[in-house]
Amino acid sequence: MKSEEAAFLSISELVTLLNSTLERAHPRLNFEGEISKIKHHQSGHIYFDLKDGTGCVAAVIWRSGVPRIKFALKEGLAVQCRGRPNVWVGSGKLQMVVESITLAGAGLLHKKFLELKAKLEAEGLFAPERKRTLPFFPKAIGLVTSSQGAAIRDIDVKIRERMPSQLVYLADSRVQGAGAAEEIAQSIKMLSDSGLVDVIVVARGGGSLEDLWAFNEETVVRAIFASKVPVVSGVGHEEDYTLADFVADRRAPTPTAAAEMVVPKRSELLLYLSESERRLRDYERWLMPLTQKVDELAGHLESLTKLRIEDARNRLLSAQARLNSIQPGKVLETLRGKLEVLGQKLYGFGSRNIGERAARLDFIGQRGARAYVEYLNGRRHLVDRVVSRMEALDPRGVLKRGYAVVEGQAGVISSSSQIAVGEILQLRFAKGGAGAEVKTIKG
Amino acid sequence: MVQKSAATVTLEDLLSAENSKELVKGLSFEQGLKLLEELVARVESGQLPLDRAIASYERGAFIIEQLRALLAGAEEKIKLLPK
Incomplete structure (x- = not known):
């Protein structure tokens, strides 16, 4: 101022x-x-x-x-x-x-959301231990969404891309506005009770908090909780959380993600099957330990057999050698030698003096001596017979009995056809010989 | 839809079953896949006696055939749940 x-x-x-x-x-x-x-x-x-x-x-x-x-x-x-x-x-x-x-009014809604969440949480509806695992490859999927919405299109595209053969049952439901929550809850119950599906997807595209509100209603949450088969929620966008997400067995950030969660990729499964088949058909690999064992045993068997054959051959050779070493003439000679020794012993025994014999007999005893003498007599008799048989074979034995051997130009004569008149024949007797001229020939 | 009876089929059951094909046909895809996995691993280990290995091979081939059939269904359209 x-x-x-x-x-x-x-x-x-x-x-x-x-x-x-x-x-x-x-x-x-x-x-x-x-x-x-x-x-x-x-x-x-x-x-x-x-x-x-x-x-x-x-x-x-x-x-x-x-x-x-x-x-x-x-x-x-x-x-x-x-x-x-x-x-x-x-x-x-x-x-x-x-x-x-x-x-x-959003603030009011949020307050309601938190109150209901706390209540249901206290009841154990969101307990992690009651979350069920999803079937790996569902035979049929139950889908709760609007046939008019964006979610059904996204889900269908994703499912056909991953598993064209996948069967889906749609329980068409309004997903926003008055009465939507009741319809959603009813659809979940119907699918669960139908026995047709082994997993349920509850889905809706993105929207405002009010748009998604049906999925925060107690009736929907309780229907999901009561479902006999696992439920996947795919409501709104990544950042939107509804009570349906909390109670669901799995929460997918979007409807598309929900489809990916419940349907396996056929191409991957087929690839896996082909790979399994290839591994199974790979005989060489899984049989290797067995074939190796067989080869090993075959090797053993072969070497064992070789040893056996070798052994047999050796035994044969040695037997042959031993056989060859035995000469019949030698055997006879040996036998004759043994016989001679035996004979000498016998005759020698007979010529020994009586004193020695008596002493010997006394020593052996009366009965033994008798048996011994008998035995000796038997042996002597046996030797005598052998000697006389051998003598019978000696040609000189024959000559001794008065026969003569006649020899001509053709050797020993046994037929008149072997001689001619005037031929000088040699006669051999047991003792000495003579020459004789052929005068006549008879028949 | 939920096969509780088949849920307990083990590899041993499969190998010793007389009617192994019936058993395999009753399996869900997941169960079949699990058995196949175990079976291939066992066969590859080379620890099975030959007759068991051959039986495993045959059953494995049949499982693969069945699982392929499950995947090969015609393209299904979305069916409306009758109300």
Whole structure:
């Protein structure tokens, strides 16, 4: 107040001063109202008015904040905002810079969500230990979604891509709006009771919290809990969590992901089967230990047999050698020699003096001596017979009995045809010989 | 749909069963796959007596045939669950 002249501010200074005063006083305000006159500017910023029955204020959402909005801003929507006041120098108009915006009532819904979640959690509906494993390859899948929605298209595409033969039963259900929760719950129960399917997929495409609300209703959660077969939830986008997700046996971030979760890839299974078949057909490999064993045994057998044959041959050779070494003439000679020794012993014994014999007999004893003498007599008789038989074979024995051997030019004569008249024949007697001339020949 | 009776079929059951083909036909895909896996591993170990190895081979080939048949079904359209 000291200098009135110096107190004039330029307009831009004025607006800037007011702006900073306002911003400092109210760095963050919560306010709610209805959207009107919404404009999506080319720059990406969104301009609109917020009003209630009597008041109105301009508002802006800078481009950088637009991606965080989870619903479509529309004329007439009641919204709750957080932001700060701003006066733009260029126009001097007040506007609210909105940093976050949600649908009015969302806070209430969120509170409801948390309360129900706590209650069901306390009852054990979300317990990890009751989560069932999904069938590896379901014979049929039960699908709970709207035949008009985006989810069914995504799921069908994914299933046909992975397993064209997969059977799917659709329980067509509205997935948003009044009565949707009851329909979803009913569909789950029907599929579960039908016995047709061994897994159920509950799905819905992305949407706002209100759009997905049916999947937060107690009746849906309890139907999933009561299902006789495992349930997979695939509701909204990755970042959306519903109570259906908590109670489901598996939560898929999207409907497409749910399809991937419940259906195996046929190409992979076929590949695996081919690989198994190849391994099974690989006789060479799995028979190797057996063939090796057989080869080993065969080797043993062969070497054993060779040894046996070798042994047999050696024995044969030695037997042959021994056989060859035995000469019949030698044997006779040996026998004759033995006979002679025996004979000499016998005759020698007979010529020994009586004293010696008596002493010997005394020594052996009366009975023994008799038996001994008898035995000796028997032996002597045997020798005598052998000697006389051998003598009978001696040609000289024959000559002794008066026969003669006649020899001519043709050798020993046994027929008159071997001689001629006038031939000189040699006669041999047992003792000596004579020459004789042939005078006549008879028949 | 849930085959509880077949859930307990072991490799031993399969190898000693007279009616192994009937047994295999009653299996779910997953059970068949599991048996096949065990069977191939056993055969490859080379520890089985020859007759068991051959029986395993035959049964394995039949399982593969059955599993392929399960995969080869015609393209199914989505069926509407009758209400």
